[in-house]
Amino acid sequence: MKIAVAKGDGIGPEIMDAVLRIFDAAKVPLEYTFVDMGKWVFDKGFSNGMTPEAKHTIEDLGILFKGPMETPKGKGVKSVNVTARKTWNTYANKRVFQTLHGVDTVFSKAGIPIDITIVRENIEDTYGGIEHMLTQDVALSRRFITRPGSLQVIKYAFEMAKKNGARRITCGHKANIMKLTDGLFLECFQEVAKEYPELRSDDIIVDDLAMKLVVRPQDFDVVVLTNLQGDIISDLCAGLVGGLGFAPSANIGDHIAIFEAVHGTAPDIAGKNIANPTALLLSGISMLRHLGLMENAAIVENALLYTLEQGVHTGDFGDKNTPALNTTAFAEVIIGNFGKTPEHMARPLLPNAPVTQTAFKLSRNEMMVSEETQQEIIVGVDMFIESSGQPEFIAKKCQRHAGVKFNLINISNRGTQVWPTGSVYTNLVNQYNVRFESIDGSPLTQQDVLGLYVSLSGDFRICSSELLNMWGERKGYSLAQGQ
Structure with a gap:
């Protein structure tokens, strides 16, 4: 072989x-x-x-x-x-x-x-x-x-x-x-x-x-x-x-x-x-x-x-x-020392299996996907923004962009909630996660999220974003520390 x-x-x-x-x-x-x-x-x-x-x-x-x-x-x-x-x-x-x-x-x-x-x-x-x-x-x-x-x-x-x-x-x-x-x-x-x-x-x-x-x-x-x-x-x-x-x-x-x-x-x-x-x-x-x-x-x-x-x-x-x-x-x-037996952990001399060369010729990449048992819906979005402003200042600006489909739920910094409640003893860096969820938990579309993205980008540089998904009653996202 x-x-x-x-x-x-x-x-x-x-x-x-x-x-x-x-x-x-x-x-x-x-x-x-x-x-x-x-x-x-x-x-x-x-x-x-x-x-x-x-x-x-x-x-x-x-x-x-x-x-x-x-x-x-x-x-x-x-x-x-x-x-x-x-x-x-x-x-x-x-x-x-x-x-x-x-x-x-x-x-x-x-x-x-x-x-x-x-x-x-x-x-x-x-x-x-x-x-x-x-x-x-x-x-x-x-x-x-x-x-x-x-x-x-x-x-x-x-x-x-x-x-x-x-x-x-x-x-x-x-x-x-x-x-x-x-x-x-x-x-x-x-x-x-x-x-x-x-x-x-x-x-x-x-x-x-x-x-x-x-x-x-x-x-x-x-x-x-x-x-x-x-x-x-x-x-x-x-x-x-x-x-x-x-x-x-x-x-x-x-x-x-x-x-x-x-x-x-x-x-x-x-x-x-x-x-x-x-x-x-x-x-x-x-x-x-x-x-x-x-x-x-x-x-x-x-x-x-x-x-x-x-x-x-x-x-x-x-x-x-x-x-x-x-x-x-x-x-x-x-x-x-071939043929000698150790005092501890000696391995049994089992026979060799027939030596065969098995060649796997793949023509395409294997796709591994689990079957979805419940429907996926979008219920919000996390917008990761760059800002050196204080949480209250950011919240007031973000609320103006929520429109009729979104509520501003919370703002976190390095995973810790800083708005609507928080502590002035929490040290901040210049990148916040601003969480918007749909009003009354109504399903959203990607177009709804893109509209919010465009509106919010007028006030902030958006570093990244993540959809908030749900499968049935199961949330596909974590809460902020202290939320």
Whole structure:
């Protein structure tokens, strides 16, 4: 089977060469097609960090194994890592964090075993990178959480938990504050949980989750989160087991999957042959299992676990009283330990599934739309305006533009209501949200809203606007703090 391989930047080529040498020694039945991605590709003028040939190859083969990659700073370009995950809709980021004997942490020394799988939504949230400066003082980032996208990753998490015999699956969220976005994610979790009554499912506010992971990590099994929260919590979990050098990562989509080390490129040690290849090797082992190469995966992983148990280490971890091995020597020791069984966490030698190359040739983009069960109506609009005036001054001007179809309901600044009630102790910036709703809740048209926009623009610069929608009795918008 052919897979695409991108060696990456910094220490990427060294650790990728070490991992592929281990795979070759284990007679892993894969062929590697090397593709051009990373900082040096940005520097050649490719703004997405990959050549057109690389994109075609990855889409043709369906599997990308990649080393760490750097995004040039200050050039207005997007991260190639995020671009790859989003372009190919690898909607589930799976990271497994386990106690590795030979990698000392405060928990391993206390005899507390850790086995946590974080499933992070990988496409949406603030990682859409949709940002605007509304005024010279106010930046806006749009956070998209969608029902179809949430269902995709949550269903994956439940299926994976069921397949692996998980004892618990938890939704981490901030729905107590972000009632619509995180609220939608939590709602989808609760909806999917009904289809898996055999699994214990629960939810937890993400800040409480962070505290409990540090205090009692052994209580958690599978945790599914939105993108940004999942990014932060997965790095926290990496710290529980020894750092990002021991954190594998799999990005799973319906057609394409990406396996990578999530640590940085470490340019300070690049070219010195001293980097730790463990994270990339663990990611590669996850890739082998994804491809059905169970026996090869077990042979390599057992050799790695045995090697760590023996106290063999690179310079970034382990007993400082014993000599550290370089990248090449560390890989060679692992190869020499093929066939040996670790004392802890030994993997069973399951047979490989038949290796088949599955090519998905798509002719158009898939559209994911949920069926609407209730009619959508427009009941108002939020107008985001630029002004340095006081709330009362703004309210008087806005009321003159309300006409016969709108009522001025409230004015807020940075999410806090400042009119009709508020406090002079609330500090203000030069951007307000002015909320108009229809008189008596009557449905409005987009033409009604545009008419208000034109009228209001005579007095204010309008930075942005959002329709206030309702589905049945359900409001599709949040209230201001203090409203």
